[in-house]
Amino acid sequence: MNKLFALALTAFFALVLTNCQPKESTENTQQPAILSSVIADTSVRAALFLDPHSYSTMESKVTALHWDANVDFETEVISATAQWTLQEGHGDTVIFDAKNLDISAVLVDGDISADWTLEGNDELLGSALIIPLKLAAKQVSISYKTNPTAEALQWYPASLTQGKRQPFLFTQSQAILARTWIPCQDRPGVRFTYTAKVKVPKQTLALMSASNPVEKNETGVYEFNMPQPIPSYLLALGVGDLEFIALGERSGVYAEPEMVRNASYEFSLTEDMIRDAEALYGPYYWGRYDMLVLPPSFPFGGMENPRLTFLTPTVVVGDRSLVSLIAHELAHSWSGNLVTNATWNDFWVNEGFTVYFEMRIMEQLYGQDFADMLEALSYDDLQNELASMLEEDPEATKLKQDLVGRNPDDGVTAIPYDKGFHFLRLCENTVGRENWDVFLKEYFDKYKFKTMVTEVFLQELAALLTQEQWNEIGVEQWVYGTGLPVNCPFPASNRFIQVDQAVKMMLTTDPLDANAKSLVYLDQEVTIRWSTHEWLRYVRGLEAGGASEGHYALADFNYGLSGSPNPEIVAAWYTAILKTGFEGFDTAVYTAKVESFLGSVGRRKFIVPMYASMLEGDEKRQEWAKRIYMNARDSYHPLAQGTLDDLFEEAL
């Protein structure tokens, strides 16, 4: 199909527009004339940028926030005033998203008599705060309190922190939870700068996705400034007994005193990553890049809050083997924070580009062989998830999503990440690295501090590719089609050849054979050099190959996997063995390990597959899973609770 026609058609198809018909282009031009005119058509353009997850409208937009807040750990409530500056030329109402907020007053330009209303009470979207305006109005100021059950907030009593001295609080706004702690136009298409003044208990330090203090002060009051405009999902706050260690000129790490030294060792290559990232795709626009290590219940690996990435402590393993997570969150400083998905339907534009960029940073810093392992694991993840998704919900395997009426969280699968990554890798392979890098660098520059819809990216891509290349890739199939096109690049990994041989050796050995142990024992010389990634490949290889209890017992005997101190390996190992009857060599140790892991770690990527494996097991195992979850549920983040509630409901 002609690429211009295909683009126009898909754009039209996506929009179900009938007011104008695409014309077939006869020339093989570099300029996608038809799509340009489609996108230039304001109504079509507006439809592409329509956000199904926000009540706010583009008629009246905000440009700046001043947030004045008091954080009360006793009641688990934030009392605050959000003062929003309106963009000139606004309409006669402004609409904010608010969920579960107790709003006490709204002032327009200081006038208390604003006639505001709160409409709707949607389980997913919350309510619309509607404020009538005079056309000359400049500011609205909203006073409110959060609810102790606010989904974006996780409160910790001191007893549940590492140091047990002070309480801890952190926010998670992405995707549509900022509205549970600040009334805002909660859509990635609206950007604003912000300042803030936050009062917290003395002895705790407050940090935001902004300029940050490096130590506590006597007053417990901290001030913040974020001069670069950000969307609401990047609003973030962390409060706790925190210390700072600088890593270099423009990076550092915050964590509880018990953790901060280990973290600074683990992340010591951050400055090199920033340097490599800039060399690839242009300047880092955010001033500093600091990181905050959160308590273990943080439901994600990382969250790219600008200037202050939030991180799970489960990557602090002592050998720096899991720092691709830092490369990932740092890469978001370009793909996501600088060029932002316009709506959650375009989420792959954030994550696919970020995984691609992450791999490039890792390749630069650790070499091709190391990056190859990460890419091969990404490919495996994709294949695994695709298999079940194609059965359950094939629509969810499209890069461009339609999430109307659904939680954007449902779109967080291997598709935007790994299918997105492989699509971009295929584009790179097609035009050559040099051209591709020039293209991406220009893309980040041209769209910096702007939002991106899939169709505008495709328009840029159409200008880069020849018709032949466009067809060869099958761009529209990749973006709007289900499943994985057959031309998906296959990442081969040298370092995994040896691992795959080891897996094969194990699976072809009879565990009851008297010589089994020596048959499958790999020399220390070999395994000592294995990184976390080789072990992950090994464990997943056993699982995919249908290893028996006997095989797992042998593997455990040889390599002590049940006792691994590395949470990434622990999670993969128990996810595999919990499906079988294998209970480790010492059942008491095995039981304790599973219970203490699930009781202390809340990272969704780890605990959801572990529970899922238990629920696949016999009744005894299911009962055990239920019991562990009942005890641990309170310590999990609301987001993880939601996912697990669904999992248990479906399974039982």
Ligand code: BES
């Ligand atoms: N921005 C995401 C986390 C996220 C996505 C939060 C959607 C809420 C909704 C973050 O950058 C991310 O992708 N984290 C991954 C890291 C991994 C792919 C390296 C994670 O937490 O697993």
Ligand code: ZN
């Ligand atoms: Zn990400």
